Amino acid sequence: AQKITQTQPGMFVQEKEAVTLDCTYDTSDPSYGLFWYKQPSSGEMIFLIYQGSYDQQNATEGRYSLNFQKARKSANLVISASQLGDSAMYFCAMRERQAQNYGQNFVFGPGTRLSVLP
Amino acid sequence: EPEVTQTPSHQVTQMGQEVILRCVPISNHLYFYWYRQILGQKVEFLVSFYNNEISEKSEIFDDQFSVERPDGSNFTLKIRSTKLEDSAMYFCASSTRDRGRDPHNEQFFGPGTRLTVL
Numbered sequence: 488a489q490k491i492t493q494t495q496p497g498m499f500v501q502e503k504e505a506v507t508l509d510c511t512y513d514t515s516d517p518s519y520g521l522f523w524y525k526q527p528s529s530g531e532m533i534f535l536i537y538q539g540s541y542d543q544q545n546a547t548e549g550r551y552s553l554n555f556q557k558a559r560k561s562a563n564l565v566i567s568a569s570q571l572g573d574s575a576m577y578f579c580a581m582r583e584r585q586a587q588n589y590g591q592n593f594v595f596g597p598g599t600r601l602s603v604l605p
Numbered sequence: 606e607p608e609v610t611q612t613p614s615h616q617v618t619q620m621g622q623e624v625i626l627r628c629v630p631i632s633n634h635l636y637f638y639w640y641r642q643i644l645g646q647k648v649e650f651l652v653s654f655y656n657n658e659i660s661e662k663s664e665i666f667d668d669q670f671s672v673e674r675p676d677g678s679n680f681t682l683k684i685r686s687t688k689l690e691d692s693a694m695y696f697c698a699s700s701t702r703d704r705g706r707d708p709h710n711e712q713f714f715g716p717g718t719r720l721t722v723l
Contacts, residue, residue: 522711530694532648532714578648593640593698593712595648 489513491579491596499602500569507554508564508599510579519583521562522593523553526576535577538562569603576600607631609715611697617721618687626682626718628697637680638698638712639672641665648696654680687722694719 492511500506512521523535538546538553546553554563566573579596610629618624630637639651652662654672671683680699684691698712 524714529716530719531716532696532698534711534713537711580648593638593648593650595640595650597647 489596490594491581493579493596493599495599496597497600497602499604500566501604502571503568505565505567506569506601508566508577508579508601509561510563510596511559511561512579512581513560514581514583516583519581521553521555522580522582523551523562523564524578524580524595525573526578526598528575532578536564566601571603571605574601574603609697609699609713611695611715611718613718614716615719615721617723620689620722621686624684624687624720626684626695626697626720628680628682628715629678630680630697630699631713632678634699634701634713636660636700637672637674638700639682640696640698640714641693642696642717643690643693651682684720687720689722692720692722 490513494509498506498508519540521538525533525535536546536548536551536553538555545555550567552565554565562579564577576598578598580593582593609631612627616624635655637654640648641651642648649665650663652666652672653660657674659672669685673681675681680697682695694717696717697715700712
């Protein structure tokens with residue numbers, strides 16, 4: 488079973504409009520972290536936003552906010568006022584707490600390619 | 606701002622040759638990771654490293670792979686005998702010690718090394 492699902496392989500949005508990128512996850516661990524990364528065409532991975540499983544409030548970072556619905560196991564990324572420079576791949580990732588494991592790797596979703604139109 | 610660096614940015618090698626990919630994690634970080642991303646696909650975890658030993662590895666990380674922290678700054682990934690399917694972008698990442706046992710730490714990614722196996 489996929490741990491992270493991103494059902495939108497590609498999305499288009501008009502410049503200055505808001506867009507929501509979907510992410511659902513699967514875990515039985517009560518303690519986990521959810522992350523969004525942006526990967527522009529140059530290839531680097533840029534951290535955008537983080538949401539902890541125990542956080543009561545939705546995370547926000549500038550134009551990025553995370554719509555965290557724990558019961559539905561979803562962590563959608565909302566980008567407000569889209570800019571041309573937002574065109575990139577966006578990856579949702581999860582990190583679970585595993586009692587004996589201090590390595591705690593990320594599991595990434597397949598990504599959503601966002602294209603911002605002028 | 607401190608960042609993870611990786612060298613080389615692009616490595617071309619012949620099938621069967623050994624390659625060493627180099628990473629310099631952020632200096633006060635204690636956890637180190639390697640991920641790979643085959644072109645057009647999602648990012649996959651390879652290995653995590655803490656306290657001079659592997660703490661977790663995926664099924665991708667077979668006997669052809671090894672990691673080493675040869676000194677206080679470098680973290681290397683060696684592929685002993687490269688195969689065509691090893692062609693991918695390889696990302697190094699690092700993170701600080703986890704607060705308690707919560708996995709709520711961002712990982713900082715390097716810019717990646719694009720490995721091409723001919």
